[in-house]
Amino acid sequence: MTALLRFDAVALRRGGRLLFEGLSFAMGPGEALQVTGPNGSGKSSLLRLAAGLLCAESGRIDRSTLALADDNVALDRELALARALRFWGGPVDPAMEAVGIAHLAGVPMRLLSSGQLKRATLARVVASGAPLWLLDEPLNALDREGTERLAGIVERHRASGGAVVAASHQPLPGKWRTLELGA
Amino acid sequence: MMGALIVRDARRGFAGAAWLPIAFFLLVAALVPFAIGPDARVLARIGPGVLWIAALTAALLPIERLIEPDRADGVLDQLTLYGAAEESIAFGKTVAHWLTFAPLLLVAAVPASALLALDGRSLASTELALLIGTPGLASLAVAVAAVTAGLPRAGSLAGLLLLPLAVPLLIFGAADAYLLEGAISLLLTAGAPFVAGAAIRAGRT
Numbered sequence: 340m341t342a343l344l345r346f347d348a349v350a351l352r353r354g355g356r357l358l359f360e361g362l363s364f365a366m367g368p369g370e371a372l373q374v375t376g377p378n379g380s381g382k383s384s385l386l387r388l389a390a391g392l393l394c395a396e397s398g399r400i401d402r403s404t405l406a407l408a409d410d411n412v413a414l415d416r417e418l419a420l421a422r423a424l425r426f427w428g429g430p431v432d433p434a435m436e437a438v439g440i441a442h443l444a445g446v447p448m449r450l451l452s453s454g455q456l457k458r459a460t461l462a463r464v465v466a467s468g469a470p471l472w473l474l475d476e477p478l479n480a481l482d483r484e485g486t487e488r489l490a491g492i493v494e495r496h497r498a499s500g501g502a503v504v505a506a507s508h509q510p511l512p513g514k515w516r517t518l519e520l521g522a
Numbered sequence: 523m524m525g526a527l528i529v530r531d532a533r534r535g536f537a538g539a540a541w542l543p544i545a546f547f548l549l550v551a552a553l554v555p556f557a558i559g560p561d562a563r564v565l566a567r568i569g570p571g572v573l574w575i576a577a578l579t580a581a582l583l584p585i586e587r588l589i590e591p592d593r594a595d596g597v598l599d600q601l602t603l604y605g606a607a608e609e610s611i612a613f614g615k616t617v618a619h620w621l622t623f624a625p626l627l628l629v630a631a632v633p634a635s636a637l638l639a640l641d642g643r644s645l646a647s648t649e650l651a652l653l654i655g656t657p658g659l660a661s662l663a664v665a666v667a668a669v670t671a672g673l674p675r676a677g678s679l680a681g682l683l684l685l686p687l688a689v690p691l692l693i694f695g696a697a698d699a700y701l702l703e704g705a706i707s708l709l710l711t712a713g714a715p716f717v718a719g720a721a722i723r724a725g726r727t
Contacts, residue, residue, distance in 0.1 A: 393726065
């Protein structure tokens with residue numbers, strides 16, 4: 340079994356403060372990991388580190404192709420939802436269907452609510468087809484129906500051999516391994 | 523990905539305020555006869571230099587929208603995750619910026635040259651010099667935009683950074699020294715994406 344994401348004795352320092360050190364774990368196909376911890380414990384930084392957007396202080400990280408959904412929407416505000424998603428490629432229509440925003444396809448991004456924007460970023464991740472998903476606070480701004488949709492797409496992704504790492508201080512729907520970061 | 527980025531950025535440039543630097547360029551050119559007086563010989567003598575000064579100051583206007591919006595919205599992060607090197611992103615943005623800036627500038631130089639009483643020959647040589655110089659100017663603008671992205675008062679800082687670096691282009695461009703100007707422009711076009719790429723990486727938090 341090849342790991343989709345492997346941390347080997349990783350330490351991360353931000354602004355002179357050591358957030359964590361000696362962190363090791365591996366994620367295989369079908370696995371899901373929830374990163375928990377208080378505000379400022381480095382959950383988001385861990386995801387950006389996993390994505391390769393930050394550099395580790397020490398240690399080694401191996402990663403496969405991945406998709407990241409965080410607070411940055413990264414979809415052009417002046418475009419309609421479907422067209423904005425199409426810039427990033429992949430099967431956009433089924434992805435919008437999966438997160439319940441297919442009826443908004445022609446609506447300009449700037450008119451969407453924060454919950455709809457969250458769903459749009461999830462749709463971008465679904466459409467990417469990447470085996471590894473990194474989700475930063477995926478429940479933020481999602482309503483109950485959105486939470487169920489999230490559980491559904493994560494379940495399908497895992498069943499098809501993908502892995503998910505999510506950072507959240509709230510309980511996520513479904514079964515997750517947990518990794519607790521100290522403050 | 524790169525082609526899509528260029529098309530997207532060019533579309534955003536034209537849909538946004540692509541006319542603004544051009545209007546500014548024409549305005550500067552129109553102010554000069556008021557300041558100097560209507561002596562056609564004097565105007566024709568300083569005209570090419572005035573067009574260059576106007577082009578340089580107009581090039582400052584779009585800097586703040588070149589990199590910062592995409593940095594703040596996570597587009598640069600996502601492009602990296604989709605496999606684009608930061609240097610390629612910067613180069614793609616340079617091409618798109620040139621497309622939305624230079625052709626309009628070259629067109630606007632025609633009415634501007636009439637305001638400055640330039641004859642056909644000096645207009646042609648200035649157009650050629652602008653054509654050679656604008657790729658370097660666009661590259662410089664993207665690099666400076668990347669270096670200042672996310673900083674407070676980035677716009678004023680960008681002006682202080684860009685104008686001194688554009689001096690070689692100005693000197694050789696205004697002197698119609700096409701080969702030297704082309705060499706500088708090529709150097710900037712080749713080097714600036716690496717500066718911009720490093721700045722994008724260093725600016726990540």
